[in-house]
Amino acid sequence: MVMTSASIMVSGQYHPQDSILFEAGTVPIYIYPEPTNIWQVGTPQKTYLNSAWSQPKGIITETLVPYPVNTYSVFSFVIDSKSLKQDYATYISFMHKFDTDSIVDYGAIETRYNDGIWCQLGNESWPCPDGPTLITWDQDSSVTSHQKHNHLTKPSGKSDGWLFSRCHLYWVVQDNSPRSINYDSVSIRFIFRSDGTESGKDGWLIDNIVFGYEDYFTGVSETPINPLALKVFPNPVTDQSILRCNPPAQPVTISVFDRAGRSIRKEAGVKPENFKIDRQDFAPGLYLLKIEDRQGKSQTTRFLVQ
Ligand SMILES: [Ca+2]
Numbered sequence: 425m426v427m428t429s430a431s432i433m434v435s436g437q438y439h440p441q442d443s444i445l446f447e448a449g450t451v452p453i454y455i456y457p458e459p460t461n462i463w464q465v466g467t468p469q470k471t472y473l474n475s476a477w478s479q480p481k482g483i484i485t486e487t488l489v490p491y492p493v494n495t496y497s498v499f500s501f502v503i504d505s506k507s508l509k510q511d512y513a514t515y516i517s518f519m520h521k522f523d524t525d526s527i528v529d530y531g532a533i534e535t536r537y538n539d540g541i542w543c544q545l546g547n548e549s550w551p552c553p554d555g556p557t558l559i560t561w562d563q564d565s566s567v568t569s570h571q572k573h574n575h576l577t578k579p580s581g582k583s584d585g586w587l588f589s590r591c592h593l594y595w596v597v598q599d600n601s602p603r604s605i606n607y608d609s610v611s612i613r614f615i616f617r618s619d620g621t622e623s624g625k626d627g628w629l630i631d632n633i634v635f636g637y638e639d640y641f642t643g644v645s646e647t648p649i650n651p652l653a654l655k656v657f658p659n660p661v662t663d664q665s666i667l668r669c670n671p672p673a674q675p676v677t678i679s680v681f682d683r684a685g686r687s688i689r690k691e692a693g694v695k696p697e698n699f700k701i702d703r704q705d706f707a708p709g710l711y712l713l714k715i716e717d718r719q720g721k722s723q724t725t726r727f728l729v730q
């Protein structure tokens with residue numbers, strides 16, 4: 425029986441682990457106690473930010489009045505270890521709506537693991553020593569018009585109604601990375617800043633934050649070639665990586681699949697130790713590599729391209 429590998433791929437399975445709806449009994453939210461902090465959990469009662477996504481509460485830059493000048497407002501929460509599975513992407517999604525002075529007043533989202541240095545999601549300043557190995561965003565989708573927006577890295581200006589945003593945080597995929605992660609906790613914080621000019625605008629409203637882990641390649645069938653250790657090294661791929669196979673395998677067919685389950689490279693009759701992965705051939709993201717021997721036994725490993 426011959427099956428093509430691509431036909432058995434199922435990608436992008438979301439496994440929500442927890443949610444923050446801002447009604448009772450959700451994940452604890454920490455609103456930083458600085459005097460200028462204006463985040464409030466409550467019922468929005470402003471002109472544009474006039475209602476939560478899930479009733480009655482959301483978190484908002486003041487429930488009643490326009491946001492003030494010179495605010496630096498932060499709230500954070502912790503994602504616990506069950507959402508941080510090795511080899512998976514942690515994801516966070518949320519509903520939001522905003523109205524600010526374009527560019528000068530804006531939001532930002534940051535993450536870190538344990539007590540490390542905060543890393544801004546979408547900021548070009550790279551690397552983030554205590555941030556994810558790779559961050560990717562879905563484009564914002566407007567719930568009202570189905571338009572796509574690109575406010576993700578710096579929500580500013582006026583949203584077209586409610587937006588759905590989702591961010592994928594890829595942590596280290598293998599323990600041979602120079603950064604090995606301790607999966608104790610990951611924190612996320614939302615920041616809102618305003619400058620010294622009064623705007624009379626509503627600010628930022630967020631609701632229905634959901635987080636969990638995202639599994640790729642869940643439909644892959646394997647009949648492991650035992651005993652065989654297979655890994656891409658170094659991983660993540662930053663320049664050129666090789667395939668390590670122990671003990672050395674006979675020539676095999678090697679296939680590489682992208683996150684959507686598409687076969688993007690396939691070579692037959694190749695010795696694993698001769699297989700090279702060049703950074704320049706791949707878009708940043710997570711990939712599955714599958715080797716298959718002449719007896720039809722197969723084995724997979726994953727690698728991340730930065
Ligand atoms: Ca709510």
Ligand SMILES: [Ca+2]
Nearest residue numbers: 525619621623
């Ligand atoms: Ca302003």
